[in-house]
Amino acid sequence: MRSLKYILRRLLYAIPTLLAISILTFALSRLAPGDPVRLFTFGATDLTQQDIEALRHTYGLDQPAPVQYGDWLWSAVFFDVGRPPSLASQSILYHRPAAGLLFERLGNTLQLALAALLLQLLIGVPLGVIAAFKRGSLTDKFVRIFAVSGHALPTFWLGLMLIYLVSVNLRLLPSQGLLTIGHDQWDIPDRLRHILMPAFVLALAGIANYSRYLRTETLEVISQDFIRTAHAKGLRERTVIVSHAFRNALIPVVTALGGILAVLVSGALIVEQVFTWPGVGQFTYAAVRSKDYPIVMAGVMFASTLLVLSYIIRDIAYSVVDPRIKAS
Amino acid sequence: MTATAEVTLERREVVPLRRTAAGLWSDAWYRLRRDRVTMAALAVIVLLILVSLAAPIFEELVFRYKFDQQDLLHAYNPPTLDPIYYIFGADEIGRSQAVRLLYGGRVSLGVGFAAASLQLTIGVGLGLAAGYLRGRIDELVIFVITVLNSIPQIFLLLIVASLFAPGPLPLIGIISVLGWTQITNFVRGQTLSLREREFITAAKTVGATTPRVLFRHLLPNVMPLIIVLAAIDVGTIMLLEAALSFLGLGIQPPIPSWGNMLTNATQYFFRGGHLVVTPGFLIFMTVLCLYLVGDGLRDALDPRLKTH
Numbered sequence: 001m002r003s004l005k006y007i008l009r010r011l012l013y014a015i016p017t018l019l020a021i022s023i024l025t026f027a028l029s030r031l032a033p034g035d036p037v038r039l040f041t042f043g044a045t046d047l048t049q050q051d052i053e054a055l056r057h058t059y060g061l062d063q064p065a066p067v068q069y070g071d072w073l074w075s076a077v078f079f080d081v082g083r084p085p086s087l088a089s090q091s092i093l094y095h096r097p098a099a100g101l102l103f104e105r106l107g108n109t110l111q112l113a114l115a116a117l118l119l120q121l122l123i124g125v126p127l128g129v130i131a132a133f134k135r136g137s138l139t140d141k142f143v144r145i146f147a148v149s150g151h152a153l154p155t156f157w158l159g160l161m162l163i164y165l166v167s168v169n170l171r172l173l174p175s176q177g178l179l180t181i182g183h184d185q186w187d188i189p190d191r192l193r194h195i196l197m198p199a200f201v202l203a204l205a206g207i208a209n210y211s212r213y214l215r216t217e218t219l220e221v222i223s224q225d226f227i228r229t230a231h232a233k234g235l236r237e238r239t240v241i242v243s244h245a246f247r248n249a250l251i252p253v254v255t256a257l258g259g260i261l262a263v264l265v266s267g268a269l270i271v272e273q274v275f276t277w278p279g280v281g282q283f284t285y286a287a288v289r290s291k292d293y294p295i296v297m298a299g300v301m302f303a304s305t306l307l308v309l310s311y312i313i314r315d316i317a318y319s320v321v322d323p324r325i326k327a328s
Numbered sequence: 329m330t331a332t333a334e335v336t337l338e339r340r341e342v343v344p345l346r347r348t349a350a351g352l353w354s355d356a357w358y359r360l361r362r363d364r365v366t367m368a369a370l371a372v373i374v375l376l377i378l379v380s381l382a383a384p385i386f387e388e389l390v391f392r393y394k395f396d397q398q399d400l401l402h403a404y405n406p407p408t409l410d411p412i413y414y415i416f417g418a419d420e421i422g423r424s425q426a427v428r429l430l431y432g433g434r435v436s437l438g439v440g441f442a443a444a445s446l447q448l449t450i451g452v453g454l455g456l457a458a459g460y461l462r463g464r465i466d467e468l469v470i471f472v473i474t475v476l477n478s479i480p481q482i483f484l485l486l487i488v489a490s491l492f493a494p495g496p497l498p499l500i501g502i503i504s505v506l507g508w509t510q511i512t513n514f515v516r517g518q519t520l521s522l523r524e525r526e527f528i529t530a531a532k533t534v535g536a537t538t539p540r541v542l543f544r545h546l547l548p549n550v551m552p553l554i555i556v557l558a559a560i561d562v563g564t565i566m567l568l569e570a571a572l573s574f575l576g577l578g579i580q581p582p583i584p585s586w587g588n589m590l591t592n593a594t595q596y597f598f599r600g601g602h603l604v605v606t607p608g609f610l611i612f613m614t615v616l617c618l619y620l621v622g623d624g625l626r627d628a629l630d631p632r633l634k635t636h
Contacts, residue, residue, distance in 0.1 A: 020475045025487065032490045148623065152616035154567055156574045157608040160594050164601065266480030270571055281482075285575065288486050296487065303480045311478070 003319070010312045017308060018301070025300045026069050029293055036092045036291040037061065059087055072297060089294050091287075098298035102280055106302075108178060109279035112271070113264035115199035120206035120260070125253065127207070128214025129246060132222065143211050150208025159201045159274035166197065173197055176276035198275040202268055206260060210253065217249040254317070262310035266303045352552070352629070359628040366624025369617035376614060380433035387427050395427045396582065404600040417602040419593070429606060432584040436611070439496055439503075439569050439585070444561040446504035447511060452554060454508070455515025456542050460523050469516070473509045481506070485568070489577035496579055499572070503565055511557055518550045552629035556622050563618035570611055586611050 037055045041047050056062045060071055068088065076089040076099070091098045131143035167175035174180065175197075179190050221227065222245050230240045269281030276282075284299030286292075360366060379386070387395060393413035399422030407417040407425075416425035458469040476484070484506055492498035522528065523546070531545050566586075572578040573587030581588055586607040593603035 016471075017474050017478050020471075021479055024475065025479070028487045028491065032487070148619050149612075149616050152563065152567075152612055152619055154570045154574075154590070154608060154611050156571065157590060157604075157611070160597070160604065161608070164597060164604070168598075263480075266482060269482050269486075270574065273575065284483065285486060288490055289576075300479060300483050300487070303483055304478050307480060308478045 003316070007312070007316060010315070014308045014312065018305060021304045022073070022297070022301060023069065025297060026072065026293075027065070029288070029291075029296045030065060030068075032291070034291050035061075036293065039291055040093060059092060072294070076294075076297065076301075089298070091295050092292050093290060093295075098292075098294040099302075101295065102283065102298045102302055105278055105280050105283050108277060109265055109268050109272070109281065111195065112198055112202060112268050112277060112279060113261055115195050116203035116206065116264050116268075117257075117261060119199055119203040120210055121253075123203075124207040124210025125214050125250070127211035129218050129241070129249065131211065131215045132218035132249075133241065135219065140215075143215065147208045147212035147215075150204050153204065155201060155204075155270050156274050158204065159198070159271060162197050162201065163274075178278065198271050198277055201274070202264060202271045205267075206264070214249060214253065217252060218245055221245050221248045256314065257317075259310045259314045262303075262306045265306055356552075356625075356628040360624060363624050363628065366621055366628070369620035369624070372613065372617045373621065376433060376610075377437060380430060380437055383427070383430035383434055386430055391424060391427050393424045393427055395431050395584070396423065398422050404596070404603075407602055416606050417600065419589075419603055420596050420600065425603060425606060428584045428589060429586070429610065432586045432589050432607065433610070435496055435579060435583060435585040436566055436569060436587060437614070439500055439579070440562040440566040443500045443503040443507070443565045444558055446500065447508045447561060447565075448554060448558055450504060451508040451511025452515050452547075452550070455512040456519055456546060456550075458512070459516040459519025460538075460542060460546060466516075469512065473512060476506065476509050482571070485572060486575065486577065489572055494572075494577055494580050496583065496585075499569065499579060503568060507561075507565070511554075511561070514553060514557060515550050518553060519546055522546055522549055552625075556626045556629065559618050559622035559625060563615040563622070566611060566615055566618075 035056075037052055037059070041052065041055070053062070060068055063071070071086055071088040074088075075086040089098055090096060091101055094101055127143050127146070131140045134140050163175040166172050173196060174194050177194060179185060179187060179194055183190050185191075227240060227244055230244045235244075266281065268277075268279055269285055271277065272279045272282035273285060280299060280302065284296060284303075287295035287299060383395075387393070391413040393411075399418065402414070402418050402422045403420055405414050405418035405422065408414050413424040413426060416429060419425055419428070454469050458466040485502065488502050488506065489499070492502065528541060528545060531541050536545070569578055569585065570587035570590060573585065573591045576591075578587050578591070579585045581592065590604065590607040590611070593600065593607065596603060
């Protein structure tokens with residue numbers, strides 16, 4: 001009961017945050033120089049000034065900014081209740097609702113984010129645990145160096161170097177896209193070959209993070225009394241590691257999952273750009289450049305909502321997994 | 329009692345005792361000097377800064393080649409010692425990669441350090457004020473932080489960066505105005521716990537004014553944390569600069585920065601692969617060293633936090 005109230009209150013608090021974000025994004029994206037109508041009619045020589053004015057009027061771009069914002073809010077959040085569908089939340093370039101366009105690309109981004117998450121867990125967690133148990137060894141030193149350098153690599157540079165080495169020189173993996181053109185979309189091996197490099201590049205910082213985190217956490221756990229008791233009982237080393245130390249060290253990792261997924265989805269922007277992965281980030285970036293305001297709004301609001309929700313889920317997960325943390 | 333003491337002693341690294349007691353800073357410096365990795369990283373950073381600052385000297389005396397001097401006949405020249413100015417090769421219009429890296433370093437390091445110091449000024453100021461004064465100011469600061477932290481940073485930077493003509497100064501402004509939240513959070517948290525301590529009450533009791541309490545009593549206590557954050561911050565900003573360059577929103581040529589040199593070079597991947605390697609490696613090295621220094625400083629300044 002108390003926790004239900006807590007969740008409701010957190011969700012309620014999220015509303016002003018998201019409103020402020022939408023106002024900020026709306027104002028900033030429209031302050032930028034450039035006019036979408038001029039951009040997409042570029043090169044049309046038979047266009048008169050009147051045509052341009054008419055087009056601007058059609059999209060509501062001639063209205064004062066607050067009116068435009070209200071129009072967008074009513075259209076995007078309240079689905080045009082009590083009036084015919086407005087163009088305010090429709091893509092200027094595609095003439096379709098921006099949310100729908102974004103939704104079509106969401107699957108691709110989620111694929112990438114989940115694959116990266118999987119790599120982070122499969123590589124980062126064992127690395128950290130091994131480093132902790134072999135503290136001071138060569139493996140430990142390697143993991144610690146890796147944990148710092150994984151953060152220091154510019155993402156796009158790593159991506160481009162991998163393309164250069166793996167795709168261009170060794171010809172092992174494809175360098176862009178979801179799957180080979182002409183292949184069946186359920187050709188899973190082909191899709192895996194395509195997703196491997198972008199997922200790894202997206203995962204690298206997280207792998208570094210996890211290995212470092214797990215190392216500290218495991219070191220803390222194995223210095224506690226119940227581990228000594230387990231050893232004293234004569235349990236095998238493996239049993240101690242797997243069912244005593246590992247399970248306890250994993251608690252913070254599990255609670256952080258939601259937040260990490262949100263970070264991956266928004267962090268995918270650059271990776272998507274490098275590997276021409278048709279996802280939400282790349283789409284939003286293209287919209288910023290072409291001044292397709294409704295898509296910019298949809299993209300930023302989507303990513304922000306995901307982030308806000310993941311903060312809430314993280315806090316709830318903390319209090320569920322570790323009852324010592326009060327939900328206050 | 330003795331048994332416990334022995335156990336803890338055993339686990340600690342053995343640091344020889346010093347003859348005289350020392351303050352926080354000289355104590356930290358003593359520990360830092362023994363940390364070879366951190367000292368090496370610090371040396372690399374100092375060297376990079378000095379070499380970048382001396383760019384005109386290298387240009388005139390060592391390479392004898394202007395940073396914007398072109399030589400189309402030697403475009404994409406691979407790295408060679410003869411002539412010396414092509415030691416890192418030539419770019420797509422025959423400019424010396426080495427000299428341009430020196431000047432790029434000035435811009436990249438400059439943006440990193442300038443934006444970080446601005447961020448720190450904003451972050452520390454707001455953090456101290458919010459944490460010490462509480463009330464309305466605190467609520468406002470927290471709300472702004474919540475809003476800024478709830479927008480994925482790269483999206484926000486993307487939109488704001490397209491507002492300005494991309495140059496070093498607007499970039500410094502954008503990065504610092506959007507990136508102070510983490511520092512503020514840290515400083516605010518520290519201030520919240522420090523303000524309840526006896527020495528603050530004592531200072532207030534003897535009639536210290538609010539600015540005096542803030543700057544003479546609170547600030548010195550959060551200083552160690554600030555220095556650690558600063559080192560890491562500079563590195564993160566340099567990565568951001570590179571990422572924004574890649575998205576076409578960073579500093580624009582002809583001003584060279586490591587970020588835009590790297591981005592530019594990726595267009596000539598097949599003819600001049602060497603051009604991609606050097607700027608990327610320099611960014612990586614610098615950021616790595618900054619992170620290592622940050623880690624080392626944290627251990628040196630607060631031995632209790634030592635992460636083994």
